[in-house]
Amino acid sequence: MIGVYDSGFGGLTVLRRLRERLPERDFLYLGDTGRAPYGGRDSHTILDFAEQCVERLFEEGCRLVVVACNTVSCVALRHLQRRYAGAGSTRRILGVSIPAAEVAVATSAGHIGILATARTVASGTLPIEIAKLGTHRVTQRAAPFLAQIVEEGWEGTEIARLSVARYLEGLEGVDTLLLGCTHYPLLLPAFESATRARILDPAPFVAGRLAEWLARHPSFDASGSGALRVLSTGDPSVFRAHAPRFLGEDVPEVGHVAEEAGRLAHRATVQITTGQVLR
C-alpha cells in the first residue's frame, strides 16, 4: 500500500495518474483538506503538518509515501526524508519537484514558465532543480487563486479563463508552461485558450518515475488488488463530493482524521464549531 499525501484535493490528479500507471498497487490517500490551502502558510507550519500526515500514513502501514503536493515537496521534502527515511530506513518518501524539473527540462526548448502557489514560488526549489539539469531560462509566477477557483468548482467559467490569462501576462516568451500545482490540470482548457506554450502536467511523468523506482526497490511495496483508501482532515462528505472532479472516478468511504496533541488521530465524527469559541 503506497501512501499519497496532499494538502487537499489537488493530489488526486496525481493519484489518478499513479493508479493508471500502477493499476495493481493499493493506495492510501491522505488529503489535509481541513487545513488547506498550504500555499500561503509559513514554512514551519507546513513542516509541522507534513510530519503529522506522513506519520499517519506510516502508522497505517505504508512504507512508501509520495508527497503529491508541490508546496510540500518544494519546502519540506528533504526535512521529511531526513527525519523519517534516512539511509538504512525501511521507509521512503518521494516528492514531485524533481520529476517536475526533469520533465520540464526534457520538454522545453529553452524557456520554462511556472505557475504555482506563493510558497512554491518563494521557495525557488523548482528553478533550483531545473538549474541542476540544464541552462534553461525560468520565469515563475505565483497564481494564488487558481487553486481556489478549482476548489470552488469554477474551472469551467469565464472567471477561470480570465484569471489564467491574467496570470500568464509576462510569461508570453515561454515555450513550456509547467503546472506547478496539482489543481491546475483541471484548468487545462483555460490554459489552452490563453497560451501557445506547451502545457505540462508533470503527474504522468511522476507516475512513470514511481513505476521505475518500484521496479528498482521491490521491498518498499508489493502488488495488491488496486484498492483505494482515503483519509481526510476535513469533512469526509465534502471530500467525497469534490473528489471525482480530480480523480476521474468516485472515491470509497472517506475516513476522518484530525489533529490531537500534535498528531492526526482517527475521529468518528466531524466537529463543527458554531458561534463563539470558548476555551
Added chain:
Amino acid sequence: MIGVYDSGFGGLTVLRRLRERLPERDFLYLGDTGRAPYGGRDSHTILDFAEQCVERLFEEGCRLVVVACNTVSCVALRHLQRRYAGAGSTRRILGVSIPAAEVAVATSAGHIGILATARTVASGTLPIEIAKLGTHRVTQRAAPFLAQIVEEGWEGTEIARLSVARYLEGLEGVDTLLLGCTHYPLLLPAFESATRARILDPAPFVAGRLAEWLARHPSFDASGSGALRVLSTGDPSVFRAHAPRFLGEDVPEVGHVAEEAGRLAHRATVQITTGQVLR
C-alpha cells in the same frame, strides 16, 4: 492609543472609518498579514493567533482593542474578552459583529443577505446576533475568494464582477446585503452592478458605536494627535504598498513583528526562506 487588530489588510477599511469619525484619536493597527487569510483556518488556530495579536497591542500600551476582522469577531471575541478584559479589568476588547448585526437589522425591510469568509459563515454568529434583534430572514453564503481578489488588486476587473455576481446567485431575494468581510468595501462597484439590494458596509456604523462607547467610557482612551502606527507580521514593504488601497491614504513606516515562542516579538528584518527547509 486605540489598538485595531485584523488578520491582514482588510481591517484598514474599518480603520479608515474610525479615523474619519475620531480624527483626534491615536491608533495602532496590527495586521497579521504573515498568517492571513484566517477565513479557512480552524477555530483554535484563530484563537491562538488572536491571543498573540491582542497581547502585542496591550504590550504596546493600548487599553482598548477593536477587533476589525469579522472572522475573529465571530469566532474568538468572547474568548478574548473573558481572557483579557473581564469585569473589573482596565482593558476592553470590542468587535464588529454586534454593530454589524445592529445596522443590518436597522436597515433591512425583512431579508438580510450576508457574504463572508467560510469560517464566519460556519460560525453562524451574525445570524445569531441578528436573531436577538428581530425576526429578519437571513441568507448567508461563504465567498472565499472575494477577499483574495482584493488582495491581488483585481477589484476593478471583470473577474471581480463575475465572481461577485456568481456569489450573489441565490441571494436575489434579499433587500439588504451585509458585507461580512472587511475586504469587500473595495468591491463596491462590482456589488452595485450585480444587485439592487442595499449594500451595507458596517464600518461607518462600527465607528459611530465606538465614538459613543468612548464617550461613555472615557478612562479607556484619551484624545491624542491623530497619530497612526502600524505593525505587521508579514513583509512591511508589502504592507506599505497595499495599504493605501484599503485605508485611502499612505501609511507611515510599518514595524515588523513575528511569532517567537508563542508571542509576537519585534523583528528588525523579515526572514525569507528559500529552497528546502531543514530543522
